[in-house]
Amino acid sequence: xxxxxxxxxxxxxxxxxxxxxxxxxxxxxxxxxxxxxxxxxxxxxxxxxxxxxxxxxxxxxxxxxxxxxxxxxxxxxxxxxxxxxxxxxxxxxxxxxxxxxxxxxxxxxxxxxxxxxxxxxxxxxxxxxxxxxxxxxxxxxxxxxxxxxxxxxxxxxxxxxxxxxxxxxxxxxxxxxxxxxxxxxxxxxxxxxxxxxxxxxxxxxxxxxxxxxxxxxxxxxxxxxxxxxxxxxxxxxxxxxxxxxxxxxxxxxxxxxxxxxxxxxxxxxxxxxxxxxxxxxxxxxxxxxxxxxxxxxxxxxxxxxxxxxxxxxxxxxxxxxxxxxxxxxxxxxxxxxxxxxxxxxxxxxxxxxxxxxxxxxxxxxxxxxxxxxxxxxxxxxxxxxxxxxxxxxxxxxxxxxxxxxxxxxxxxxxxxxxxxxxxxxxxxxxxxxxxxxxxxxxxxxxxxx
Numbered sequence: 348x349x350x351x352x353x354x355x356x357x358x359x360x361x362x363x364x365x366x367x368x369x370x371x372x373x374x375x376x377x378x379x380x381x382x383x384x385x386x387x388x389x390x391x392x393x394x395x396x397x398x399x400x401x402x403x404x405x406x407x408x409x410x411x412x413x414x415x416x417x418x419x420x421x422x423x424x425x426x427x428x429x430x431x432x433x434x435x436x437x438x439x440x441x442x443x444x445x446x447x448x449x450x451x452x453x454x455x456x457x458x459x460x461x462x463x464x465x466x467x468x469x470x471x472x473x474x475x476x477x478x479x480x481x482x483x484x485x486x487x488x489x490x491x492x493x494x495x496x497x498x499x500x501x502x503x504x505x506x507x508x509x510x511x512x513x514x515x516x517x518x519x520x521x522x523x524x525x526x527x528x529x530x531x532x533x534x535x536x537x538x539x540x541x542x543x544x545x546x547x548x549x550x551x552x553x554x555x556x557x558x559x560x561x562x563x564x565x566x567x568x569x570x571x572x573x574x575x576x577x578x579x580x581x582x583x584x585x586x587x588x589x590x591x592x593x594x595x596x597x598x599x600x601x602x603x604x605x606x607x608x609x610x611x612x613x614x615x616x617x618x619x620x621x622x623x624x625x626x627x628x629x630x631x632x633x634x635x636x637x638x639x640x641x642x643x644x645x646x647x648x649x650x651x652x653x654x655x656x657x658x659x660x661x662x663x664x665x666x667x668x669x670x671x672x673x674x675x676x677x678x679x680x681x682x683x684x685x686x687x688x689x690x691x692x693x694x695x696x697x698x699x700x701x702x703x704x705x706x707x708x709x710x711x712x713x714x715x716x717x718x719x720x721x722x723x724x725x726x727x728x729x730x731x732x733x734x735x736x737x738x739x740x741x742x743x744x745x746x747x748x749x750x751x752x753x754x755x756x757x758x759x760x761x762x763x764x765x766x767x768x769x770x771x772x773x774x775x776x777x778x779x780x781x782x783x784x785x786x787x788x789x790x791x792x793x794x795x796x
Contacts, residue, residue, distance in 0.1 A: 351603045353642055355384035360422060370487040371407075376381050377421060378403055389572035389603025394432075394610060402428050411699050426637045432606055433633035438590060438615035441561040442474065444564055446525050447532045452551055452586065453566035455539035455576060458594040460490055462566050464497030465628035466592070469618075471503060472626070476532040481521040482507035484513040484538040492703055494536055501625050502516065503529075514538065514550060515557045527673050535560070543578065548585045555586065563588040564617065567604070570595050575604040590617035593631070602640065610631075616676045662687075677732040680761060717752065722759050725749040734763060 357382035378399040400404070405424040412705035412793050449466065452523055453459040463480060470476040480498050482505060491507050498505035506521040525533045537554060540547040555563060565588045567575045578590060591612070591733035593605055596619045608616060616631040661681065668674050725729065725748035737745070737760065746756045 352384060352388040353640055355387060356425075359384055371613065374403065374406060374421065381425065382560075385606070388606065390572065390631040392606050394602060394607050396747060398428060398432060403440060415502050421642060423642065426641055427607070429637040429640065430634040432610055433636060434609045434615045434631075435633055438617050440617065441589070442470075442476070442532065443729070444561050444684065445531050446479075446522075447476070447562070448522070449532070449534045450551070450555060450558065450560040450563040451534060451536050451566060452588065453539050454543070455674045457564040457566045457568050458620060459539055460484070460626065461497065461537050462551060462594060462618075463494065463534050464501055464503070465482050465620065465625055466534075466564075466618065467498070467503045467534050468625045469533050469628050470534075474532075477529040477530050478503050478532045478534060479521065479525045479528075481506045481533060481535040483517050483521075483535050485512045485514050485517070486538050490536070490538070490790065496627070496709065515553050518554050518558050533558075542583050544584075544667075548582075551586065557646040562590065564590050564592050565614075566592045568594045568595050569602075569604040569619075573607075576608050576611050579608055579614075582613050585612060588614060590615050592618045592628075594620035596621055604683050605636065661757040675764065676726060676734060680720065680723050680731075683719065687716065718749075719759060721749040722746075722751055724755055739751060 359377050376790050379589050382395045382399045385398060386392055390398075402421070402424045405428065407586065440449070451463045451466075467478040467480050480494055480503055482491040484494075488509065491509060495505050495507065506517075506524055508517050508520070511517050514537065521535070522533060525529075535554065537551050538547070565579055565582055565586075566708060567579055569575060571578075575593075582588070591608055591614060593608070593616050596605065599755070605616065605619070608614075616633075618687045619629050619631050621627045621629055629691045665674070665678050665682070668678060724744060725745045726737070730741060730745070742756045742760070743753055746753045749756075
């Protein structure tokens with residue numbers, strides 16, 4: 348996420364390092380590089396210039412020239428202004444009305460239907476809402492089918508009427524159904540177009556007037572950069588929505604849309620899509636995002652994700668087994684599954700301060716543990732429970748059963764022997780390096796499994 352911008356900003360701050368004295372010339376050169384980095388990230392030159400001018404005022408006002416650590420003072424000024432540029436604080440949904448009505452809008456291909464499902468999943472899991480999804484895209488039958496598939500995945504009811512070509516009528520009937528059946532949240536998925544046009548805007552305006560949603564959210568693809576910002580502005584000029592869902596942020600190496608959409612549209616980014624899974628939707632926190640962009644990590648979000656998957660009884664059980672040196676491959680597999688539930692591996696690593704840089708050349712994805720799982724599942728129950736049983740002949744059989752080389756089984760056995768030590772290291776300052784080495788062996792720098 349925002350890898351290119353992060354690299355360029357790091358080089359910009361490097362200008363201040365190694366100088367015995369810091370002058371206005373050094374600061375100006377650093378700010379020039381920051382401005383260039385922002386423009387390369389698809390931020391408009393006007394906003395980039397205003398940004399660096401504000402940072403300069405704040406930095407010089409904070410006596411950056413006389414500071415013992417001028418780089419840190421300037422970094423803090425950049426971080427604070429970047430958070431302000433993105434909105435300053437997280438923006439909540441208005442869920443005060445019963446049922447709470449959320450209208451989803453966006454261009455075709457922006458991920459609107461998928462993110463309607465993700466938002467329903469979020470409200471169900473984290474806000475304990477009984478959610479009804481409503482299919483109001485009357486032009487694409489595939490969109491209605493897609494919403495039903497999504498609803499089935501997350502266990503949320505979908506209201507649709509394929510024979511009805513009037514989206515306003517469908518929305519009104521869905522709302523009546525929701526009130527009659529105890530739903531306290533309704534998410535209406537509307538039709539998208541390839542471009543903003545009068546027909547599209549008239550239709551969604553009619554739905555808006557008919558159901559009077561508390562929240563109208565504009566779904567837009569972050570990877571389209573300034574096009575996303577321009578589209579968001581044009582749409583807001585007509586509809587005046589409450590907030591933005593920025594999709595595909597996990598694949599966005601530039602970051603221009605996330606950085607500037609708030610300042611151009613004057614509407615908050617409320618959620619970001621960070622992957623393909625139905626739980627890959629995060630509340631947008633500007634300060635945390637600024638920290639990540641500057642390579643400071645996002646420990647708060649990492650802890651929140653861990654707490655969602657945390658099983659206290661299981662943790663106590665594993666801790667006791669580690670203390671008694673009885674940690675086995677079944678426990679190992681359980682830990683892997685818990686980590687996988689937290690989200691994309693590379694995204695998780697980027698939340699640990701300094702880890703993103705260490706993991707830069709390591710290819711980690713959701714399949715990073717597949718080879719490890721195949722080897723463990725090729726073991727007998729006795730072997731998983733007592734790894735000491737696994738001698739040379741057993742390793743050959745395990746390798747054949749998993750479709751792997753014997754060297755890969757040996758590699759896993761060596762990694763497993765260090766597992767307890769690594770888990771203890773994770774609790775201390777040396778944890779980042781231990782985790783990086785473990786991940787490199789499993790999913791990246793070592794032989795792929």
